[in-house]
Amino acid sequence: MDTKILTKNFGLKDSHLLSVYESTGGYQNLKKLFGMQPGDVIEEVKKSGLRGRGGAGFPTGLKWSFVPKDSPKPKYLCVNADESEPGTFKDRYLLELDPHRLIEGMIICSYAIDCHNAYVYIRGEFVYPKVQLEKAIEEAYQKGYLGKNILGSGFDLEITVHRGAGAYICGEETALLNSLEGKRGQPRLKPPFPAVVGLFACPTVVNNVETISALPYVLENGADAYRQFGTEKSPGTKMFSVSGHVNRPGNFEIPLGYPLKKLIMEDAGGIKDGKALKAVIPGGSSVPVLTAEEAMDVNLDYESLQEKGTMLGSGGVIVMDETTCMVKALTNLAHFYSHESCGQCSPCREGTGWAHKILQRMLGGEGRANDIDELNRIADNMAGKTICVLADALAMPIWSYLKKFRSEFEALCRS
Amino acid sequence: MPKLTIDGKEITVEEGTTVFEAARQMKTSIPHFCYHSKLSIAGNCRMCLVEIEKMPKPQISCNTVAQEGMVVHTQTDNVKALQKNVLEFILINHPIDCPVCDQAGECKLQKYYMNYSVGDSEFNESKVKKPKKVDLGPNVMLDDERCILCTRCVRFCDEISKTGELCVTNRGDRSTLRTFPGKKLDNKYSLNTVDICPVGALTSKPFRFQQRVWFLKSAPSICTGCATGCNIEINHNDGKVFRYQTRKNEAVNECWTCDEGRLSYTFINESRLIRPLLKTANGLEEVTKTQALAAATEALQKCSAEQIVFLGSAYESNENNAALKKLANNLGVTALQYAFHEVENPSSDDFLIKADKNPNRAGVSNLGFAEFSGELTGKTVLAMERISASQIEKIRSQKPKYLILLSSHQSPACELADVVLPVCTFAEQKGSFINFQERIQKFEVALAPKGQMQTAWQFLQEIAQSLGHAWAITSPEPLLKEFFNLTYEEIGEQGKLLE
Numbered sequence A: 001m002d003t004k005i006l007t008k009n010f011g012l013k014d015s016h017l018l019s020v021y022e023s024t025g026g027y028q029n030l031k032k033l034f035g036m037q038p039g040d041v042i043e044e045v046k047k048s049g050l051r052g053r054g055g056a057g058f059p060t061g062l063k064w065s066f067v068p069k070d071s072p073k074p075k076y077l078c079v080n081a082d083e084s085e086p087g088t089f090k091d092r093y094l095l096e097l098d099p100h101r102l103i104e105g106m107i108i109c110s111y112a113i114d115c116h117n118a119y120v121y122i123r124g125e126f127v128y129p130k131v132q133l134e135k136a137i138e139e140a141y142q143k144g145y146l147g148k149n150i151l152g153s154g155f156d157l158e159i160t161v162h163r164g165a166g167a168y169i170c171g172e173e174t175a176l177l178n179s180l181e182g183k184r185g186q187p188r189l190k191p192p193f194p195a196v197v198g199l200f201a202c203p204t205v206v207n208n209v210e211t212i213s214a215l216p217y218v219l220e221n222g223a224d225a226y227r228q229f230g231t232e233k234s235p236g237t238k239m240f241s242v243s244g245h246v247n248r249p250g251n252f253e254i255p256l257g258y259p260l261k262k263l264i265m266e267d268a269g270g271i272k273d274g275k276a277l278k279a280v281i282p283g284g285s286s287v288p289v290l291t292a293e294e295a296m297d298v299n300l301d302y303e304s305l306q307e308k309g310t311m312l313g314s315g316g317v318i319v320m321d322e323t324t325c326m327v328k329a330l331t332n333l334a335h336f337y338s339h340e341s342c343g344q345c346s347p348c349r350e351g352t353g354w355a356h357k358i359l360q361r362m363l364g365g366e367g368r369a370n371d372i373d374e375l376n377r378i379a380d381n382m383a384g385k386t387i388c389v390l391a392d393a394l395a396m397p398i399w400s401y402l403k404k405f406r407s408e409f410e411a412l413c414r415s
Numbered sequence B: 001m002p003k004l005t006i007d008g009k010e011i012t013v014e015e016g017t018t019v020f021e022a023a024r025q026m027k028t029s030i031p032h033f034c035y036h037s038k039l040s041i042a043g044n045c046r047m048c049l050v051e052i053e054k055m056p057k058p059q060i061s062c063n064t065v066a067q068e069g070m071v072v073h074t075q076t077d078n079v080k081a082l083q084k085n086v087l088e089f090i091l092i093n094h095p096i097d098c099p100v101c102d103q104a105g106e107c108k109l110q111k112y113y114m115n116y117s118v119g120d121s122e123f124n125e126s127k128v129k130k131p132k133k134v135d136l137g138p139n140v141m142l143d144d145e146r147c148i149l150c151t152r153c154v155r156f157c158d159e160i161s162k163t164g165e166l167c168v169t170n171r172g173d174r175s176t177l178r179t180f181p182g183k184k185l186d187n188k189y190s191l192n193t194v195d196i197c198p199v200g201a202l203t204s205k206p207f208r209f210q211q212r213v214w215f216l217k218s219a220p221s222i223c224t225g226c227a228t229g230c231n232i233e234i235n236h237n238d239g240k241v242f243r244y245q246t247r248k249n250e251a252v253n254e255c256w257t258c259d260e261g262r263l264s265y266t267f268i269n270e271s272r273l274i275r276p277l278l279k280t281a282n283g284l285e286e287v288t289k290t291q292a293l294a295a296a297t298e299a300l301q302k303c304s305a306e307q308i309v310f311l312g313s314a315y316e317s318n319e320n321n322a323a324l325k326k327l328a329n330n331l332g333v334t335a336l337q338y339a340f341h342e343v344e345n346p347s348s349d350d351f352l353i354k355a356d357k358n359p360n361r362a363g364v365s366n367l368g369f370a371e372f373s374g375e376l377t378g379k380t381v382l383a384m385e386r387i388s389a390s391q392i393e394k395i396r397s398q399k400p401k402y403l404i405l406l407s408s409h410q411s412p413a414c415e416l417a418d419v420v421l422p423v424c425t426f427a428e429q430k431g432s433f434i435n436f437q438e439r440i441q442k443f444e445v446a447l448a449p450k451g452q453m454q455t456a457w458q459f460l461q462e463i464a465q466s467l468g469h470a471w472a473i474t475s476p477e478p479l480l481k482e483f484f485n486l487t488y489e490e491i492g493e494q495g496k497l498l499e
Ligand SMILES: Cc1cc2nc3c(=O)[nH]c(=O)nc-3n(C[C@H](O)[C@H](O)[C@H](O)COP(=O)(O)O)c2cc1C
Pocket: A051, A052, A053, A054, A055, A056, A057, A058, A060, A080, A081, A082, A083, A084, A085, A168, A169, A170, A171, A172, A173, A174, A206, A207, A208, A209, A211, A212, A388, A389, A390, A393
């Protein structure tokens, strides 16, 4: 069975063009969409079991159902195209190679939640993807798939693309909303949640590019068809971005439940230069690291990864071979998260910087006997105690690296 | 009306009340930096974490709405550990320069540091260096290293003064408080940010390095800057006022004051008159109190009641104006006017600041004094300050026969006077004002009178006595009772709205 849903057009020439997308059946189901009740669309997405691909894996249909139907306020859809989690580069390809799939997905979601103004918040550095997306939007307007009274349905939808300014934190959905409103990009306190008080204080759905891009398939083929892929609790397919010490880095769309071993050793061509595998980050830099042994024995779905104490996250698979210094690897992450912390919560602002300084000192040969305990303590004291989970995103690597590769740290802490 | 349990005690609160506020209602104080009752919730300091049963993670009490049946713990070892750990984070990059910090002694960080005995931090790294002296605006200076980024000041400028000058720039531990490019923290209420800054990051330029706060003594009082009558504390030491601090009064100024009023204290310290003056061939000369009083009494004795005009004052207390009224009753004087303070282009807004720069216009009019109209030619005038420049000009041109002036300052009006008696300002006496809302508010003695200074009512009593009237007043209270039918106790700490 062909398992390509999201990437099925990636191999086609000019796959970003409207004509090519249409020739593969694109936009052909909008008539069907406009014949459905919005509530039924939400039901279908719920039944499909589609979960958010931005990192948290929240059930998509359920999220939409939190949007109050009786609210007199406008409702908004914000597509999260800020993709900045180290090791993750799937949305970029979806934007560059198949932007119409995203646009059609946005029409589906907007229709379901009664949104008439949708936004794409795109990472500032994504210049080419933005150009491709904007061209595609222009094409869709011209063909009447966007704008007023789409295909005579009476349904209106405008799409606005907004470029970020280079902050990782603006991928966090409420920081994204602040940024979109022209405010400082920092996460908001929750509750209230965006579904109730979101963009411009109106009900808002924030979904990842990949999540939205899965919708045309669900609409065309139905929830059951979608569920043919994947496992009971993790239905469908997902893109994984494989990087690091592999022979063939890149994006791979696989059905969830797929063995990580197969992804690395077969699809990504195995470890470079015949080296031995040391560690794998399975879901973007913030999730707990797996040892080679654990990585060779886990399937890529939400529940299997959870059993192994880690997470599927955004699907950024970072492969590290035996030459990797885990202290350096962790220092790199600590640098990233301390640099990207928005700085509003005391534990995250101070803890990420503190951890980074300790690790740098260790690397500089000045490690102290209690540094490992100290790092663990910093992670304990910041995780779960802040406004967003960026603090946890550094705490999880700290705990797991120190636990699983302790000797490498100890070697630098003999004083 | 949800009922919840906090530390084993049940409490029922209004719908929408947060756990923090519910605890506060029970007099349980949860440590906090960013929470401020008048500002929106920022939830960034994380100091107010508490445990709530059935919730997997600790929650910040300032943003958790009380729910029916919630069971909250604020005092467990675990909660204390949470708070201590947050404090440790806040302190790692803090300069801990309490010995030279203006806030020392009234600093939340210092207080919690002591309460939680954080001790020596494990922090062995170099601290983030930031500028120690950032000029934010005409009245406020920032020490970046001391700032704990609670954003109270930012929210004040966004939500209360609505001027929006402040923001946080940069990220992570490089975050710093700044004004927006090209802007200064220059608004009529900027010094309130210094008040609400929980640490010594924001300092008042006029107060900076002037005084350690534990040397300051304090007296509850009323700002005399305008007709609003903001409630204040006069902070003083060694006979000198160092600053006004806001005193809470929900019905008047909530917990704010304007910069203009707050900085008006300097007049109490400057150009004071401490000895009586008498006009001689050589101009005004210092004389004894007996000589001055004798001159004043003689001048009043020499004319009939119709030839006398009394000028009360919208700047003086009810009690001093009442004493003047009492003397008028004794002598049968019916020409009662009041002088007042005026400035060119007075500031005013729809928040606190009133264009009427007198604290007691309502009080003096209540006593039956009419606004200054002059008609002083050939009259013997007994007047109280403050007298505005235009009123002074009128007095000069109308040439009264004799002018007895009660003045706290070496003011321009003194030049016209035949005799000047040195009176206390409101800071040196007890009394009351009635503000624009018709709310009577009292103030206490902050400073001891200097030299020959007395309150106006004391001088007036002495004049009355020399003129044969049996006054025996030892405090301003009987005047308040006689003319306003009130006691200070009835006025209370928050004032009393008159019917
Ligand atoms: C620090 C941080 C960064 C994030 N960055 C991204 C991002 O770049 N792209 C994204 O889709 N979601 C990101 N997320 C997750 C979003 O907050 C949000 O959960 C997601 O966009 C929801 O979409 P989904 O339900 O379709 O996954 C981030 C979350 C955090 C805490």
